[in-house]
Amino acid sequence: MMPAMAKIQVLVLLLLYIAIQCGSLNVDTISSDIKIKNVDRSIDISSQLVKITSKVTLENTGKVPVKNFLLSVEGGAKSNLAFISAKDQNNKDLRLVETTVKGYDQVKFWRVELKEAINVASTAIIGTESVYTKALQPFPTAITQQEDQLVKYNGNLYFYSPYPVVSQKTNVVLNTKSVESFTKIKPFSQQDGTIAYGSYSNISPFTEKELNIHYKNNSPFLTVTRLARLIEVSHWGNIAIEETVEIEHTGAKLKGPFSRYDYQQDHHSGPASVRSYKTFLPASASDVYYRDTNGNISTSNMKVKKDSVELDLRPRYPLFGGWRSHYTLGYNVPSYEYLYHSGNEYLLKMRAVDHVFDDMQVDELVTKIILPEGSxxxxxxxxxxxxxxxxxLHYTYLDTKGRPVITFTKQNVVENHIQDFQIRYTFPRLLMLQEPLLVVGFLYTLFLCVIIYVRLDFSIHKPEHQHKD
Known part of the structure; x- marks a missing residue:
């Protein structure tokens, strides 16, 4: 049997483990001191993404200042959520911490930490933004080359919150007058591609009311199924970037044959197809190349603007629903714009992902950063x-130990994720001489071998010289 002392040690370790695990989990409670006085909400479904922005007026009805509050997303929508953020009335970003609430396992929560506490009997205006991917479903799921694309949106008519809402309004932006059907809960109005709902009063916490809209949407339904981004850093003044893009049209699939003649003759043929799209590169981008498995694609235009380089990319064939394409895009940027140093300490500050096309959605992003050897x-x-x-480690010419490679991946990426990451590392500046010295040493050795080979005589028999009388 286990000795008593050993049992005590095991129990202490078990309790310590449980304490660590519990401490690592964020668990919050829903404050009864917070009430939402008003919500003005906008749901933009004019593209392939669903973008929801809300102006929320919080009121502190308690007896102590409020330093944070909870944002929530219903269980049916959390799998489509790609991005969420909050800002104060000065348009400054607020810190969001993912958390949980006991008894609400199907709901996703974030604790929003306020920069300034809400005093007793006071209010604060908070702006929230959320972006959802694959929340619009083509209906019908297949269309002919000449047909428009119809999609369905299924969401929540009310602002989903753990707090009671006194009053709220919702505007749905469609940018089209072609609406097949929509939820009609009074009061509502429809005008110029917009449907307005509300105001609605005294909505209980966690209230859900189905909002369905069936309408025409011919915007590009392009999905980058995989984006492999390679960033190679050099201390010799250049950073090379290469992106391998796998792209798919995820809208209504093409039904029936495809006629290229009709497509070229009639500009209105294939209204839901994608002929081309624009990619934006940094303003300092140079040596741009764009190729697929067949080689360079020349049917593309590049415009150098003040703050960016605009690429008008045109695939070899138009993309209809269910069709895919694959290409590689590469360019160089000067390192002084992204790489900073003080002595032997370096800071690399670059975007984790760049702009592929407007309203982009990326299923999987894989980014690799190759640092100089010796970092x-x-x-x-x-x-x-x-x-x-x-x-x-990555090995290339003149490498001896290999270059460190940092790799990370992220699912469900949208334009809001175009943000800078930072990498700090140490690199002795004397190592800059390694490659030149290797080249000099190699050439010196080569010439020395040539000299030795020319000077020495390796023949076995020495030829006899004939002497004249």
Whole structure:
């Protein structure tokens, strides 16, 4: 049997483990001191994304100042949520911490930490933004080349919140007058591609009311199924960036044959197809190349603007529903714009993902950063939650130990994720001489071998010289 002392040690370790695990989980409670006085909400479904912005007026009805509050997303929508944020009335970002509430396992919560507490009997205006992907479903799911694309949106008519809402309004932006059907709960109005709902009064916490809209939407339904982004850092003045993009049209599938003749003759043919799209690169981008498995794609235009380089990318064939394409895009940028140093300490500050097309959605992003050989003490800071993969080494010409490779991945990426990551590392500046010295040493050795080979005589028999009388 286990000795008493050993049992005590095991029990202490078990209790310590439980305490650590409990401490690592964020658990909050819903405050009864908070009431939402008013909500003005806008739901933009004019593109392939669903963008919801809300202006929320919080009121403190308690007896102590309120330093934070909870945002929530209903269980049916949380799988489609790609991005969420909150700002105060000065348009400054507020910190969001993912948390849980006991008894609400199906609801996703965030604790919003206010910069200034809400005093007793006072109010504060907070702006929230959320972006959802794959929340619009084509209906019908297949259309002919000449037909428009119809989609369905299924959401919540009310602002989903753990607090009671005194009054709220909702505007749904469609940018089209072609609406097949929509939820009609009074009061509502429809005008110029917009449906207005409300105001509605005294809505209880966690109230859900189905909002259905069936309408025409021919905007590009493009999805990047996988984006592999490679960033190679050099201390010799250049950063090389290469993106391998796998793209798919995820709208209504093409029904029946495709006629290229009709497509070229009639500009209105294939209204839901994608002929081309615009990609924006940094203003300092140079040596841009764009190719697929068949080689360089020349049917693309590049415009150098003041703050960006605009690429008008045109695939080899138009993309209809269910069709896919694959290409590689690469360019160089000067390192002084993104790489900062003080002595042997370096800071790399670059975007985790760049603009692929307007209202983009990326199923999987994989970013690799190749640092110079000899980099140590590497510390990475990300602006959002990512999955960090194992570090590795990359070997290229004149490398001896290999270059460190930092790799991370993220699912469900949208334009709001175009933010800078930071990598701090140490690099002895004397190592800059490694490659030139290797080249000089190699050439010196080569010439020395040539000299030795020319000077020495390796023949076995020495030829006899004929002497004249």
């Amino acid at each position: 140590t003490n590497i510390v990475v800071n990300f602006p959002f939650t990512v999955t960090r993969l194992s570090d590795s």
